[in-house]
Amino acid sequence: MTAIAPDRDTRDSHLAEVELQRHLSTTWGSASGVWGALSNVDHKVIGRRYIVTAFVFLALGGALSLAMRLQLSQPEARFIGPDRYNQIFTMHGTNMMFLFAVPVMEAMAVYLVPLMVGTRNIAFPRLNAFSYWMFLAGGILLWVAFAIDTGPDVGWFAYVPLAGPQYGTGKRADIWAQMITFTEISALAVSLELVVTIFKQRAPGMSLNRIPLFVWSMLVTSFLVILAMPAIMIASTSLILDRLVGTHFFNPAEGGDVLLWQHLFWFFGHPEVYIIFLPAVGMVSTIVATFTQRPVFGYLAMVMALITTGVLAFGLWVHHMFVAGLPRLGESFFTASSMAIALPAGLQIFCWLATIWWGRPIFKTPFLFVLGFIFTFVIGGMTGVMVASVPFDTQVHDTYFVVAHFHYVLVGGALFPLLGAIYYWFPKFTGRMMSERLGKWVFGLIVVGFNLTFFPMHILGLQGMPRRIYTYQPEMLWGGLNMFISLSVLILTAGFLLFFIDVVRSAFHGRPAGANPWRASTLEWATPSPPPCYNFQRVPVVSDSVPLWSDGEVLSVASGLRVDRRELLVTGVVDASPEARESSPGHSVWPFWTALATTIVLIWSIFTPWAVVWGAIPVAIALTGWFWPKGTPEDES
């Protein structure tokens, strides 16, 4: 195979534009129909599926919060019983963290990172397809279990002994633990792909100091996933083992320890917050740059802040355990580190403010969401510094103050930038603009509705209202604020409904966007909207960090890639100098079969450990089918 020299005709060098596009469409295109859908490995198709699925889970999780607010709107309400309520708040947290927040951020990166670094597909595209099917299967498992009254009811962090074999009877906690396995496999797979895509597939010339800030944020996030998620996989596996085969990891009577669970969970759980937050930071930087029409102030400081946040994220987990009775020295250390992480966050805020100060702000919807983010996140950050203090935390632990705090951080810090990002990149995804008029309404309803809903929770928490209670007595005098919150949720819900309506309407009837409607600087805007299956007809070449601003009319490109096989450029890790014309694997249905076989093993193993033995056989067969060469041009070397 090595002896085959390609004809000059199979290179893109001498092809006219129409001819080039025809060849590339044939090579990179996908089949139609069910089979084509199951075997598709285009990062844009997978990314789109991921985003849509994650937003479906957002809507479902939102419906659960409406149910909770209905029940809590008045004292001693009888809409939902305690058992169902336990399932609902567990499902809400689990769904939002594992099926929405992390996957949607990864999903945005799956779609955008390859375009932003100027390559034709993500690294390991089949693994990418596999990861989506695993995510989908994990989500379906959780929701089907809930529908048949087997939804987890042990809180989104499933503390033992409540989740252990003694108290957590039935299969509810197992469903939670195994759903973790599904979503973590999927998140780890995507992170691995992103790291390799960012390291090895950047456009020639995109040295480390020219990588877009969103891509930097996804690189740091991916490393956080790689280093944090094994903790939750080990933890959830140990929990299943305790429940299924009688191990004693968390059983104090036999030398185990319940706090071990908390340590393992939060060693993952705290970085998880940054796994959700850092991509949002990248989105904010991107949007700020575009809507002030200037590069973000302090590029190096921003990158360093991302990395510092990533490192510090692993030194905070014990602040979730301040009331667990740990040594005071340990608590002091974690107080200090929890306060320290406010420094890189603050640094970034000041860099954005400086950018806006020196730029010419354009107040379109994506930018409005960024402003909403800065305002809301700063409040969440300040209550974060408050709960980092042990005496204060001891007072408000497990109260609605904490609920208010983390919704400010997660919704304000991640969901607002995400909604801004959807408004920003929707034209790229679909080729059509979302409505600016509706967008302003969406922004207003969501930001106002959010603050009216969650700010009073600080007060309720200070008044002593605990989390996770399904009702309360009239004598507690919490009824008025709770009714206010439940009514405010309707404003928030109206905002989200309007957002979904705008998305659906704009997808079909939105104004055509053109390649670069916002006059942005990054490479995803150098190709038509939506991008063709091959992303770029010729791979871009970069000579600074704002390639589309340095010469708005002309795009520097590389030529010499083959058009008769899926070929992309592999470049150096540091300077992105071209190293090889590597092939990218084509469509395959094997990732789907592998995901199906893995799903069977994982669900079966909730019931018997032998599932792992017998179920491994079809998984091995599917993996062999996946990797076995098919004699395609992509296999040539």
Added chain:
Amino acid sequence: MREAVVVDVSHLTRHCDGSASPAWWGTLAFMLIEGTGFALAVVIYLYLMSLAPVWPIGVGPPDLGAGTVMTVLLAVSLIPNLLVSRWAGQQEMRKVRLGLIVMSFFGIAPLVVRIFEFPAMHLQWDQNAYGSVVWLLLGLHTTHILTDLVETLVLTCLMFTRHGDNPRRFGDVSDNAMYWNFVVATWIPIYVCIYWVPRL
């Protein structure tokens, strides 16, 4: 947008090996994931040990025999493994085939030894937390031997087919050899943890 060709990449190779290749980085990232998992399992062991009044709980330290044989066996396997990797780099098909067959045996042999390691712990996984964590450590490592063995067997078969004679396959062999090094390297801290820490 108008295009201006500024770089010609037609002279570049159609495939890259070693640290230039995405597959190499992918394997490295995978090893980082797995390595973190191993490290955390060892941390669980040490954490539970720090809480226990007596360690090991309820039994004496594990018998050294099987574990030490395992360590020696894995260390010896590095020699053919490094040779296979070198031959793959030189694309010497006959030697690679031979080496892969040898490495398949070096994948099976530790599994046989492992059968004797579990009883050497003197207790079951469900007797106490000490039993649970040593079985977890051994189980985790066994899974890695098993997965690498399956991969080696598939690669061995592949190298005897028409698809074998391809630099891409030799690259796969090298990456597989790198992964075996990782399986051996992770065993050392686990061996020390399981067999020697209780003797301190």
